[in-house]
Amino acid sequence: MNARSEGPSRFWRPVAAFGVLVLAWQAAASIGLFSPKVFPTPAQCVAGLVEVVRDGRLFSYTVASLFRVTVGWYIAVLLAVPLGIVLGGRAALQETINPLLQFLRPISPLAWIPLAMIWFGIGDPPAVFLIFLASFFPLVVATMGAVAGIKPLYVRAARNMGLQGSRLVLRVVLPATLPSIIVILRISVGIAWLVVVAAEMIAVKSGLGFLIIDARNALRLDLVVVGMVVIGLIGIVLDRAIRRLEQLPSLGWSLARQR
Amino acid sequence: MHDSADVPKIRVERVTKSFEERRRKSRHPLAVSDRGEVVTILDDVSLDVREGELVMLVGHSGCGKSTLLNVIAGFERPTSGRVLIDGVEVAGPDPRRMFVFQENSLFPWLTVAENVALGLESAGPGERATVPELLQLVGLSGFGDYYPHQISGGMGRLAELARALAMNPDILFMDEPFAALDFMTRCLMREEVLNLMALLGKTVLFITHDLDEAVQLGDRIVILSDRPARIQQVFEIPDPHPRDVSAGELGRIRRRAYQEMGVNPVL
Numbered sequence: 001m002n003a004r005s006e007g008p009s010r011f012w013r014p015v016a017a018f019g020v021l022v023l024a025w026q027a028a029a030s031i032g033l034f035s036p037k038v039f040p041t042p043a044q045c046v047a048g049l050v051e052v053v054r055d056g057r058l059f060s061y062t063v064a065s066l067f068r069v070t071v072g073w074y075i076a077v078l079l080a081v082p083l084g085i086v087l088g089g090r091a092a093l094q095e096t097i098n099p100l101l102q103f104l105r106p107i108s109p110l111a112w113i114p115l116a117m118i119w120f121g122i123g124d125p126p127a128v129f130l131i132f133l134a135s136f137f138p139l140v141v142a143t144m145g146a147v148a149g150i151k152p153l154y155v156r157a158a159r160n161m162g163l164q165g166s167r168l169v170l171r172v173v174l175p176a177t178l179p180s181i182i183v184i185l186r187i188s189v190g191i192a193w194l195v196v197v198a199a200e201m202i203a204v205k206s207g208l209g210f211l212i213i214d215a216r217n218a219l220r221l222d223l224v225v226v227g228m229v230v231i232g233l234i235g236i237v238l239d240r241a242i243r244r245l246e247q248l249p250s251l252g253w254s255l256a257r258q259r
Numbered sequence: 260m261h262d263s264a265d266v267p268k269i270r271v272e273r274v275t276k277s278f279e280e281r282r283r284k285s286r287h288p289l290a291v292s293d294r295g296e297v298v299t300i301l302d303d304v305s306l307d308v309r310e311g312e313l314v315m316l317v318g319h320s321g322c323g324k325s326t327l328l329n330v331i332a333g334f335e336r337p338t339s340g341r342v343l344i345d346g347v348e349v350a351g352p353d354p355r356r357m358f359v360f361q362e363n364s365l366f367p368w369l370t371v372a373e374n375v376a377l378g379l380e381s382a383g384p385g386e387r388a389t390v391p392e393l394l395q396l397v398g399l400s401g402f403g404d405y406y407p408h409q410i411s412g413g414m415g416r417l418a419e420l421a422r423a424l425a426m427n428p429d430i431l432f433m434d435e436p437f438a439a440l441d442f443m444t445r446c447l448m449r450e451e452v453l454n455l456m457a458l459l460g461k462t463v464l465f466i467t468h469d470l471d472e473a474v475q476l477g478d479r480i481v482i483l484s485d486r487p488a489r490i491q492q493v494f495e496i497p498d499p500h501p502r503d504v505s506a507g508e509l510g511r512i513r514r515r516a517y518q519e520m521g522v523n524p525v526l
Contacts, residue, residue: 156334157364161381161426162354171377175368253367253408 040222045229048222057211062230064206065196068124069238072131073192080136081181084143085173094144101141109134109195117203127199127207134195135188142187146180147173179246179254186242193235208234266346267307268430268462269331274340276301276326277487300326301337302487313456313463315473318483319520324466325361325434327488331464332358332432344430354381356430357423361438363415365407371418372403378425393421396458397451413444417451424459433465437472449475453500470520474504474513482519492519 022042028034029041036044052058087094109130116126150173158172200209208227215223245251277299300323308314318324329335331342333351342349344356352358365374375390394400397417407415416436423431437445449472456463467473473480477496484491494512504513517524 153360153362153364154366156352156358157360157366159334160332160352160354160356160358161378163377163381167381172366175366178368251368252406 036221038221040225044222045225048220048226049229052211052223052226058226058230061206061208061211062234064204065200065208066234068127068199068207069131069189069192069196071124072128072196073135073189075128076132076135076139076188076192077185080139081143084140085147085169085177087140088144088147088177089173091148094148098141098144101137105137105141110198113199113202122203124204126203127196130199131192131195135192138191139184139188142184143177143181146177146184149180150176179251182242182245182251185245186239189238189242190235193231193238197231268310268312268345269306269308269464270343270346271304271306271327271331272341272343274301274304274327274330274337274342275299276323276330276335277338299487301330302489303340304483304488304490305340306481306490308462308464310462311460313465313476313478315477315480316464316466316483317468317470317473317480317516317520318488319485320468322483322485323488324483327483328358328432328434328464328466332356334358354426355428356432357426357428359416359419359423359431359433359436361435363407363412363419365415365419365422367407370404370406371399371410371421374407374418374422375403375425378422382426387427388425390425393425394418396424396455397421411444412440413448416440416448420451420455424455428461430462430464433463435466435468438467438469445469445472452476457500470513470516470522471504474509474516475502480512480516482516492516 026042029036029039040048049058052061087097112130112133113126116129120126120129154172154176158168163171196207197209197212200207201213204210208231212224212227215221215227277297280296280298304327306314316324316327326335330337331344331349333342333349333353333356365371366377369377372390372394375393379387379390379393388396390403391400394403397420399414399417399421402410402414402418407418410418419436437448440448453476465476474496479496480494481490482492482494483489494516496509496512498509502509504510514524
């Protein structure tokens with residue numbers, strides 16, 4: 001593993017990379033490398049950003065998108081993690097269910113949009129359903145794998161100590177798989193965030209995905225880019241938020257083992 | 260209730276363990292048969308262990324001594340024969356009989372004290388020690404708040420012993436518990452085990468491939484043959500501790516044990 005640099009440069013170097021990207025964008029626009037009709041300039045985007053902040057759309061759309069992601073993803077976590085633990089501990093059940101999961105998993109959640117709209121109408125429910133689907137399958141499969149991959153020694157020690165049922169799950173299975181589960185939480189929240197934008201382009205009249213599609217219809221490319229930038233920034237924040245979980249002291253062992 | 264005088268603590272009765280090697284149809288062109296081969300690991304092993312006895316099981320690597328211990332502890336079923344503990348046939352692992360593993364099996368997400376506390380929590384009703392008492396017993400006072408990856412290998416073994424003792428077991432199964440430690444630490448561990456056993460009087464089945472360790476610790480040494488494992492030789496060691504393993508009668512037993520294992524004791 002590469003040595004990590006310490007101190008303020010760790011924060012400022014990525015910021016500088018963003019800065020260079022924006023400067024290059026502005027320079028390309030200034031020398032007329034592309035027409036503002038096909039790609040807006042940074043100045044247009046800043047103006048567009050100020051506009052959507054002022055009229056309150058940015059805030060309400062961000063809240064709308066985050067709400068859908070939160071609800072859909074939480075439902076997925078609450079169902080998928082326990083299901084993964086149950087399946088992971090029972091080889092026969094896992095052999096039965098796993099092919100079904102593997103079959104459903106590669107179907108893009110977007111392919112469910114027609115069904116979702118017929119079942120749930122328009123508004124939040126179909127979007128939440130799509131986010132749920134997008135997060136659910138990777139969560140189940142990864143949790144199952146993590147449980148099946150617990151060091152057999154820990155299972156034996158636990159059995160020897162007479163741990164079983166909910167105590168076995170809470171004291172051994174869950175903590176043993178937590179490092180892997182946190183990784184899949186990170187990945188699945190990323191997937192959920194990808195999907196919410198797509199879902200909002202179709203079935204709803206609010207949200208950052210709707211901002212983009214609505215701006216396109218009005219030929220406001222500056223707002224399209226503002227939407228993209230905000231989506232990217234929120235994606236970073238979500239990832240960071242989950243990464244904080246990795247710093248729990250009882251997870252130090254999994255990092256120590258990698259060293 | 261059985262009379263403890265005539266019922267041994269552990270009775271291994273003609274235990275055989277074999278399994279069919281489940282190989283898929285071999286792709287090798289010269290393979291004659293695609294049927295699995297029956298591998299016998301334990302062959303008609305019988306052994307009685309008295310209450311409070313420390314029996315050392317010795318054998319070459321891969322001879323089946325771990326399998327024997329796993330069968331006695333109830334983690335594996337014998338193919339034929341049976342194991343009786345206190346006159347009752349063993350059906351599975353039991354918290355009254357704790358296994359101390361070759362590798363570190365402390366739960367790494369719990370501190371040393373939490374590991375021991377989990378043992379105490381899981382123990383049945385009855386008089387219980389406290390976590391500080393157990394840590395003191397194994398000499399780990401002050402290390403309770405460390406996580407297993409933060410302490411040394413030797414301390415890890417002691418912590419695991421403390422967790423096992425927290426269950427207040429009658430029997431301890433120890434599968435080469437000190438094999439991964441360096442020589443000096445291993446010698447210190449032997450001393451710990453002797454002191455603990457003198458204090459607690461548990462029945463202990465202890466696997467090692469270190470003959471000096473066997474002669475040093477054991478009330479009895481059982482030497483297993485190579486696979487399939489049979490009992491090849493048994494040495495009773497009535498000598499009290501402390502023992503000088505190279506002198507007198509003990510030295511003689513040690514030399515004979517070396518010869519049984521096919522190793523020259525004097526180089």
